[in-house]
Amino acid sequence: MTHIELRGVQKFFGEVQVIKDMNLVIEDNEFIVMLGPSGCGKTTTLRAVAGLETIDEGDILIDGKVVQHLKAADRDIAFVFQSFSLYPHMTVYENIAFPLRATRQSKAEVDRAVRQVADVLRIAPLLKRRPSALSGGDMQRVAIGRALVRSPKALLMDEPIGALDAKLREEMRTEIKRLHMKQGSTTIYVTHDQVEAMALADRIVIMNDGVLQQVGTPDDVYTHPANLFVAQFVGSPVMNVAEAHVAETASEARVVMPGAAEGFVFPRTLLGRLEAGGAKGDGLALGIRPEGVLVERERREGYLPVEAHIIEPLGSHDIIDLKVGTQMLRARTKAGFVPRPGEKVWVRIDPAQAHFFDAESGRSFGVRL
Amino acid sequence: MAAVKTPRQKVANQLAIAAVIVIAIIFLAPIYWIGSTAFKPRALATTVPPTVLFQPEVTPFVKLFTRRVQLNRPVEPGAYEAAPWWEKRIYDGGERVLRVGEDVQLSGYPDRFLNSLIIAVTSTLLAVSMGTLTAYGFSRFRVAGEQDWLFFILSTRMLPPVVVAIPMFLMYRVVGMTDTHIGLIILYTAFNLSFSVWLMKGFIDEIPKEYEEAALVDGYTRMQAFFKIVLPEAATGIAATAVFCFITAWNEYAFALMMTNRRAQTAPPFIPAQVGSGLTDWTTIAAGTFLFLLPVAIFTFLLRNHLLRGMSFGAIRK
Ligand SMILES: Nc1ncnc2c1ncn2[C@@H]1O[C@H](COP(=O)(O)OP(=O)(O)OP(=O)(O)O)[C@@H](O)[C@H]1O
Numbered sequence: 001m002t003h004i005e006l007r008g009v010q011k012f013f014g015e016v017q018v019i020k021d022m023n024l025v026i027e028d029n030e031f032i033v034m035l036g037p038s039g040c041g042k043t044t045t046l047r048a049v050a051g052l053e054t055i056d057e058g059d060i061l062i063d064g065k066v067v068q069h070l071k072a073a074d075r076d077i078a079f080v081f082q083s084f085s086l087y088p089h090m091t092v093y094e095n096i097a098f099p100l101r102a103t104r105q106s107k108a109e110v111d112r113a114v115r116q117v118a119d120v121l122r123i124a125p126l127l128k129r130r131p132s133a134l135s136g137g138d139m140q141r142v143a144i145g146r147a148l149v150r151s152p153k154a155l156l157m158d159e160p161i162g163a164l165d166a167k168l169r170e171e172m173r174t175e176i177k178r179l180h181m182k183q184g185s186t187t188i189y190v191t192h193d194q195v196e197a198m199a200l201a202d203r204i205v206i207m208n209d210g211v212l213q214q215v216g217t218p219d220d221v222y223t224h225p226a227n228l229f230v231a232q233f234v235g236s237p238v239m240n241v242a243e244a245h246v247a248e249t250a251s252e253a254r255v256v257m258p259g260a261a262e263g264f265v266f267p268r269t270l271l272g273r274l275e276a277g278g279a280k281g282d283g284l285a286l287g288i289r290p291e292g293v294l295v296e297r298e299r300r301e302g303y304l305p306v307e308a309h310i311i312e313p314l315g316s317h318d319i320i321d322l323k324v325g326t327q328m329l330r331a332r333t334k335a336g337f338v339p340r341p342g343e344k345v346w347v348r349i350d351p352a353q354a355h356f357f358d359a360e361s362g363r364s365f366g367v368r369l
Numbered sequence: 370m371a372a373v374k375t376p377r378q379k380v381a382n383q384l385a386i387a388a389v390i391v392i393a394i395i396f397l398a399p400i401y402w403i404g405s406t407a408f409k410p411r412a413l414a415t416t417v418p419p420t421v422l423f424q425p426e427v428t429p430f431v432k433l434f435t436r437r438v439q440l441n442r443p444v445e446p447g448a449y450e451a452a453p454w455w456e457k458r459i460y461d462g463g464e465r466v467l468r469v470g471e472d473v474q475l476s477g478y479p480d481r482f483l484n485s486l487i488i489a490v491t492s493t494l495l496a497v498s499m500g501t502l503t504a505y506g507f508s509r510f511r512v513a514g515e516q517d518w519l520f521f522i523l524s525t526r527m528l529p530p531v532v533v534a535i536p537m538f539l540m541y542r543v544v545g546m547t548d549t550h551i552g553l554i555i556l557y558t559a560f561n562l563s564f565s566v567w568l569m570k571g572f573i574d575e576i577p578k579e580y581e582e583a584a585l586v587d588g589y590t591r592m593q594a595f596f597k598i599v600l601p602e603a604a605t606g607i608a609a610t611a612v613f614c615f616i617t618a619w620n621e622y623a624f625a626l627m628m629t630n631r632r633a634q635t636a637p638p639f640i641p642a643q644v645g646s647g648l649t650d651w652t653t654i655a656a657g658t659f660l661f662l663l664p665v666a667i668f669t670f671l672l673r674n675h676l677l678r679g680m681s682f683g684a685i686r687k
């Protein structure tokens with residue numbers, strides 16, 4: 001039973017503030033993924049929880065107990081470093097046993113614990129090897145084994161698979177998920193790969209520039225991004241964001257992009273919803289994921305004629321850049337749907353998949369139709 | 370893939386081997402000279418050109434370890450017959466061994482050799498252990514004025530030691546540390562410390578700090594992490610530093626000559642002083658030098674694996 005809480009945590013490196021007023025509650029057995037671009041303070045946050053970094057303001061609580069003054073050794077937390085940090089002068093067995101040797105357990109107990117963890121991680125045949133004789137994936141398993149062997153209160157992982165190649169990363173992702181479901185310990189996992197985050201997390205914590213942007217389930221942050229940063233950071237290909245203004249006709253609302261002759265058709269309720277969300281009419285940004293841009297080869301009711309600019313064939317599907325007014329919208333189509341660039345196609349925006357943001361602050365108006 | 374060599378590569382290979390042999394001969398020649406002279410009959414030691422083929426004998430070593438005087442009249446045949454084999458060698462050279470009662474008097478060499486060992490080993494241990502701790506501090510903690518301190522430490526090496534020899538000698542005389550083991554140990558430790566700090570800092574900087582952090586998170590104290598993780602990881606660097614410090618202390622001549630004369634005298638100033646009776650006895654000097662070369666050779670040989678092994682054998686992904 002472990003419950004971790006950050007209350008108003010601030011951290012400075014010299015003049016630079018790396019963590020800005022961070023508040024976060026992590027429930028028992030939860031798998032939390034911290035996601036954010038490079039340098040946003042993920043590692044620093046994780047190290048602060050582990051006790052490898054001091055904090056300047058706020059409290060860190062583990063099971064309701066304030067711990068920021070405790071040494072790392074006394075917090076009973078395990079840490080998996082991006083670099084794995086296996087001790088080269090020890091065998092795999094000794095590496096995994098190392099944390100237990102700090103405790104007063106008997107040889108037999110240590111041996112049993114090491115072998116059990118090795119079985120779970122499927123590294124039993126490697127126990128006699130040196131780390132230098134291991135593949136990247138195995139090193140990572142050993143590093144996780146070393147973290148799990150003493151059943152810590154919480155497991156912190158800092159980009160544990162970032163150094164592996166794409167195929168192995170996918171494999172290890174599944175492995176980590178399997179392990180979490182089996183062992184079920186409170187986990188904070190840091191990555192800047194949003195696919196990894198979506199695949200693993202119970203809840204995703206998105207950070208940018210030391211500021212917590214949004215906390216929510218993968219589905220939540222994908223379908224209800226709190227701001228433009230989250231909207232564009234999560235999801236691949238990246239969400240289209242375009243300036244737009246809303247025009248009103250008798251029966252419908254029209255979302256017009258700059259330079260475009262006509263607007264996209266939306267239900268009339270959009271206007272009221274935007275107003276309720278706090279939109280003032282101008283300074284509006286439309287966000288739409290490429291799969292929300294619907295493309296047809298023939299004229300259809302409610303579709304606008306545009307030109308296909310660039311086509312990126314990705315095998316299973318194509319990504320097409322469409323010129324709408326002065327802006328570009330990327331759409332996702334079946335492979336080969338539009339044969340050549342320069343072709344005229346018809347597009348519409350699926351109102352159910354559209355997001356609206358304050359262009360200035362980036363805040364979402366929370367409008368979903 | 371089996372290496373299939375083209376004729377060109379073969380020729381290049383053979384040229385490289387030839388070059389290595391030539392270089393090895395050049396470097397080994399002085400050692401061969403010393404080694405062969407140490408086993409030569411005295412009459413052959415200074416021939417021009419040098420004698421290469423000769424009947425090796427251990428007489429120089431017998432002379433090296435014994436105290437002798439010149440015979441002023443031929444030895445009596447009875448005494449010669451009764452003497453052990455090594456004493457006969459000395460009689461053959463026109464000398465006799467000094468005895469107190471029945472006991473053969475030893476020369477000063479064994480004591481000087483022991484002094485050298487005590488002083489070099491102790492000062493190496495001190496310089497390396499203090500250097501490692503200091504380097505660890507500089508490498509892992511924020512030290513106010515770190516760069517200035519490091520420069521200061523290095524700057525102690527910038528002055529040629531001989532420049533301060535006279536003041537050092539005077540100071541040592543005042544505090545009564547001339548001709549003491551501790552005096553030379555302190556001197557050599559101070560010599561080597563700056564070097565040791567700098568070298569060890571380089572090695573410890575190479576050890577990722579995540580190694581210790583992993584240990585800290587896993588329930589170890591900083592001290593335990595240092596001994597269990599940092600020291601084993603730094604073994605290569607410690608070995609290299611120790612070899613360098615040992616060689617410096619072992620071979621030091623100028624200060625040893627000035628600061629010591631008997632009790633704490635080391636081998637380097639002693640060996641050339643053993644000119645023997647009459648003309649310089651190069652064979653005995655060579656024997657002393659030959660034995661003197663061995664500890665460094667053995668020490669280096671024992672640590673060769675550490676010295677050769679690169680630092681990057683670890684399992685860290687950068
Ligand atoms: N010891 C330090 N001293 C000074 N600045 C630091 C230190 N450690 C980190 N920083 C700075 O703090 C900021 C946050 O660093 P942090 O390592 O937490 O980022 P991150 O989100 O983990 O990035 P990445 O994805 O690249 O690992 C960066 O701008 C970094 O340069």
Ligand SMILES: [Mg+2]
Nearest residue numbers: 042043044158
């Ligand atoms: Mg990081």
